[in-house]
Amino acid sequence: MTPANAPSILEVRDLQAWYGESKVLHGMNFSVNKGEIATLIGRNGAGKTSTLRSIMGLVGKRTGHLYFEGHDIVTYSPDEVARKGVAYCPEERGIFASLSVHENLLLPPIIKPGGMSIDAIHQLFPNLLERRNSQGTKLSGGEQQMLAIARILRTGAHFLLLDEPTEGLAPVIVQQIAFAIQQLKKLDFTVLLVEQNFNFASQISDHFYVVEQGAVVDQFSRKDIEDPKVLDQIDKYLSV
Amino acid sequence: MTEIFGIPSQAFYGQLFIGLINGSFYALLSLGLAIIFGLLNVINFAHGAQYMMGAFCAWLALKFLDLNYWAALVVVPVLVAFTGMFIEWFFLRKIKKLDPVYGLLLTFGLALLIEGAFRQGFGVSGLPYAIPEALQGRRNLGFMFLPNYRLWVICVSVVVCLVTWLVIEKTKLGSYLRAATENPSLVQAFGVRVPRMMTLTYGVGVLLAAFAGVMAAPIYQVSSSMGTNTIIVVFAVVVIGGMGSIGGAIFSGYALGLAEGMTKVFYPQASTTVIFLIMALVLMVKPSGLFGKKS
Amino acid sequence: MSDSSAETSKLSHDVKGAIDGVHVLIAALLLLLLIVPFVGIYPIFVMKALCFALLAASFNLLFGYTGLLSFGHAAFFGTASYITAHTLKFWAITPEVALIFGTAAATLVGWIIGALAIRRQGIYFAMVTLALAQLLFFFYVQASDFSGGEDGIQAVPRGRLFGLINLENPYAIYYFVMAICMLGFFVIYRAVNSPFGHALKAIRENEPRAISLGYKVNRIKLLAFTLSAALAGVAGATKAIVLQLATLNDVYWGLSGEIILMTLIGGLGTLLGPILGAFIMVGLSSYLASLGSWMTLIQGAIFVICVLSFRRGIWGWVEDWRRK
Numbered sequence: 001m002t003p004a005n006a007p008s009i010l011e012v013r014d015l016q017a018w019y020g021e022s023k024v025l026h027g028m029n030f031s032v033n034k035g036e037i038a039t040l041i042g043r044n045g046a047g048k049t050s051t052l053r054s055i056m057g058l059v060g061k062r063t064g065h066l067y068f069e070g071h072d073i074v075t076y077s078p079d080e081v082a083r084k085g086v087a088y089c090p091e092e093r094g095i096f097a098s099l100s101v102h103e104n105l106l107l108p109p110i111i112k113p114g115g116m117s118i119d120a121i122h123q124l125f126p127n128l129l130e131r132r133n134s135q136g137t138k139l140s141g142g143e144q145q146m147l148a149i150a151r152i153l154r155t156g157a158h159f160l161l162l163d164e165p166t167e168g169l170a171p172v173i174v175q176q177i178a179f180a181i182q183q184l185k186k187l188d189f190t191v192l193l194v195e196q197n198f199n200f201a202s203q204i205s206d207h208f209y210v211v212e213q214g215a216v217v218d219q220f221s222r223k224d225i226e227d228p229k230v231l232d233q234i235d236k237y238l239s240v
Numbered sequence: 241m242t243e244i245f246g247i248p249s250q251a252f253y254g255q256l257f258i259g260l261i262n263g264s265f266y267a268l269l270s271l272g273l274a275i276i277f278g279l280l281n282v283i284n285f286a287h288g289a290q291y292m293m294g295a296f297c298a299w300l301a302l303k304f305l306d307l308n309y310w311a312a313l314v315v316v317p318v319l320v321a322f323t324g325m326f327i328e329w330f331f332l333r334k335i336k337k338l339d340p341v342y343g344l345l346l347t348f349g350l351a352l353l354i355e356g357a358f359r360q361g362f363g364v365s366g367l368p369y370a371i372p373e374a375l376q377g378r379r380n381l382g383f384m385f386l387p388n389y390r391l392w393v394i395c396v397s398v399v400v401c402l403v404t405w406l407v408i409e410k411t412k413l414g415s416y417l418r419a420a421t422e423n424p425s426l427v428q429a430f431g432v433r434v435p436r437m438m439t440l441t442y443g444v445g446v447l448l449a450a451f452a453g454v455m456a457a458p459i460y461q462v463s464s465s466m467g468t469n470t471i472i473v474v475f476a477v478v479v480i481g482g483m484g485s486i487g488g489a490i491f492s493g494y495a496l497g498l499a500e501g502m503t504k505v506f507y508p509q510a511s512t513t514v515i516f517l518i519m520a521l522v523l524m525v526k527p528s529g530l531f532g533k534k535s
Numbered sequence: 536m537s538d539s540s541a542e543t544s545k546l547s548h549d550v551k552g553a554i555d556g557v558h559v560l561i562a563a564l565l566l567l568l569l570i571v572p573f574v575g576i577y578p579i580f581v582m583k584a585l586c587f588a589l590l591a592a593s594f595n596l597l598f599g600y601t602g603l604l605s606f607g608h609a610a611f612f613g614t615a616s617y618i619t620a621h622t623l624k625f626w627a628i629t630p631e632v633a634l635i636f637g638t639a640a641a642t643l644v645g646w647i648i649g650a651l652a653i654r655r656q657g658i659y660f661a662m663v664t665l666a667l668a669q670l671l672f673f674f675y676v677q678a679s680d681f682s683g684g685e686d687g688i689q690a691v692p693r694g695r696l697f698g699l700i701n702l703e704n705p706y707a708i709y710y711f712v713m714a715i716c717m718l719g720f721f722v723i724y725r726a727v728n729s730p731f732g733h734a735l736k737a738i739r740e741n742e743p744r745a746i747s748l749g750y751k752v753n754r755i756k757l758l759a760f761t762l763s764a765a766l767a768g769v770a771g772a773t774k775a776i777v778l779q780l781a782t783l784n785d786v787y788w789g790l791s792g793e794i795i796l797m798t799l800i801g802g803l804g805t806l807l808g809p810i811l812g813a814f815i816m817v818g819l820s821s822y823l824a825s826l827g828s829w830m831t832l833i834q835g836a837i838f839v840i841c842v843l844s845f846r847r848g849i850w851g852w853v854e855d856w857r858r859k
Binding site: 056057058077078079081082083087088090094096097098099103106107108109111152155 | 412415416418419421422423425426427428429430431432433434
Binding site for chain 3: 283331334335338340341342343344345346348349350351352353354355356357359360468472473475476478479509512513516517519520523524527528
């Protein structure tokens with residue numbers, strides 16, 4: 001539950017969205033506090049990815065309100081959203097095949113001061129330094145995921161949207177990413193996560209929002225999930 | 241007189257050289273087309289008309305503004321590029337969400353408009369444009385005579401193609417173009433104003449076409465129909481090369497120009513059709529083109 | 536549509552009235568077409584327009600119904616025109632045989648070009664058809680002994696249909712052309728409303744899905760392409776007989792562009808659209824014949840306007856309005 005004095009960096013009010021003719025979000029309502037890690041959980045097709053894409057301005061049509069640091073960005077184009085300080089790491093990772101690892105890393109332009117330096121990024125993700133001249137897509141799945149996260153850390157964006165960062169990755173890599181995201185929290189980044197892997201999310205997330213058919217149907221805090229009855233409830237939400 | 245494969249050597253090298261010149265124009269034009277297609281997913285049928293505009297504006301600039309070839313080489317492509325950027329902003333943006341076929345049809349319509357306007361204003365016959373003084377004359381290489389202006393054209397086109405290729409493949413600016421060609425919405429989500437990039441890229445493609453036009457003016461006669469007849473051949477060149485690759489477009493341009501030249505030496509009746517025949521062959525053997533990435 | 540409510544029955548009456556209105560209009564136009572030689576509404580113009588209407592309709596079968604942009608349809612029209620003109624003038628045959636020869640040639644050319652073009656998808660397909668049509672154009676330029684070069688094949692005799700009916704007779708030629716073109720339109724109508732037509736529609740709307748549904752997409756595309764080429768050939772052969780002329784204009788890329796424009800302005804994907812578009816464009820070009828290059832300019836302008844804001848075309852707009 002949100003303490004009264006914690007400033008929310010993002011407030012989503014009655015967000016509805018369409019891809020062409022089909023409606024994917026039917027009224028999303030939730031908020032994310034500054035400096036926390038919040039996670040959208042839910043079954044496949046519930047609308048979690050669509051929510052991230054809607055925040056980023058990548059869907060066809062949106063109505064409702066998206067208050068980012070007080071400004072309503074629901075009509076913004078993707079580059080306008082990015083320049084407000086939001087960065088997006090898509091589910092497909094989006095590593096450019098026609099660019100080297102280093103070019104991929106440097107691609108997102110610096111939109112605000114305060115981003116991480118290249119050295120700091122290489123400290124967080126050492127593999128990327130070794131492979132800097134390889135073609136972007138020649139990296140392993142885990143390395144590509146790290147690159148996808150790494151490149152948005154340089155830009156100065158302080159609100160990160162991460163879509164299924166652990167999908168298809170080995171447990172060892174998953175742990176590395178969990179560690180990296182926790183480090184990001186220490187560096188004052190705010191993260192909105194979409195995850196199918198509840199185990200992973202439960203290690204790092206402060207808040208959980210359950211999404212079903214394009215709307216938030218329930219929410220839990222980090223404390224709540226210590227209760228096994230709550231875990232059971234979550235299990236029911238996520239089971240096929 | 242020496243002979244090569246039964247052809248007098250002067251004729252042989254002369255024709256080869258002409259092939260290289262034609263190839264220079266094919267390379268410049270397919271480069272522009274490939275750049276535009278890569279990012280905007282539009283086949284710019286108006287490319288030929290914009291090439292023609294380059295030649296015509298050089299002619300007009302000389303006749304009415306006393307602007308010589310060297311000034312025209314700088315000013316005219318930029319001017320035509322601005323008309324191109326207007327076209328992208330006013331016309332092409334509106335149909336971005338449609339099937340790419342409509343981009344071809346729209347630019348086809350624009351090509352007709354531009355050509356019709358110039359034909360209405362200046363008639364069908366070709367207008368002469370003098371070779372600039374500094375580049376007149378020719379060198380005697382022994383096995384052939386080498387006209388200076390044509391040598392200039394080949395050198396400049398090679399340099400322009402090389403520089404363009406280097407910028408796209410090796411610089412940061414080029415990395416934005418390459419990335420946006422692959423995934424424009426993600427690049428936009430990083431904060432890059434991709435729509436503006438598309439306008440500028442179309443402008444660059446048109447700039448290359450118009451630049452080729454200015455260079456073409458002293459060689460071919462300036463006429464309203466010089467564009468579309470050339471562009472259909474260039475279409476065949478890009479189908480052969482495959483439009484995914486900038487280097488492939490450049491290489492195909494020169495190679496096919498040479499092939500055309502060679503055909504003229506040994507079997508002149510087929511010289512107008514050889515590039516199309518090669519295209520048919522490539523389609524049978526490797527449909528995605530010699531360097532094709534996008535299937 | 537029997538409804539007890541007075542409001543809905545008035546509505547259905549209005550809708551029925553609107554539908555009848557359009558049907559009446561079509562019937563009236565058909566009647567007009569039938570009496571042209573008697574009324575003297577420039578029968579040559581109408582015959583020429585009918586040939587181009589069939590040509591545009593054949594193109595529409597590919598683009599409007601299957602989603603394949605053929606940018607070289609003039610190749611089929613012109614080939615049939617040349618073959619028919621040549622055989623009629625230099626071989627001692629009757630016009631219906633010449634028509635068959637012309638159509639057969641166009642069909643063969645269509646099959647070859649189609650087989651090559653289908654190896655590429657989407658926009659490449661259009662470019663390949665354009666390039667191959669241009670190849671054929673240059674071939675005809677070179678083969679001036681056969682094609683007559685810049686002059687073309689002129690003074691083609693119309694001959695006696697089946698050896699009996701003299702086609703120099705204005706009534707005979709008119710009803711001959713009308714019969715052929717109506718037959719062509721009928722073939723297209725039947726093709727579109729058959730399982731084959733449904734397959735075409737499935738391919739146009741979602742090709743990967745059509746493949747997954749089990750359609751042999753490449754074979755269907757090639758069949759549609761060849762049929763379209765054959766019908767374009769019929770149009771070309773008939774035109775050669777009517778206008779007694781075959782020229783390089785018949786194979787020029789400009790004609791391919793005009794065909795697209797006719798279909799676009801008339802109504803893509805409708806049966807009557809191409810016919811309407813052909814009459815408009817043939818009318819426009821004869822009206823503006825004296826103005827030379829203005830025609831190119833105007834064509835370009837119409838293209839641009841149609842693509843930007845009038846993609847449904849006139850008949851498409853009528854059909855949308857009827858459905859409301």
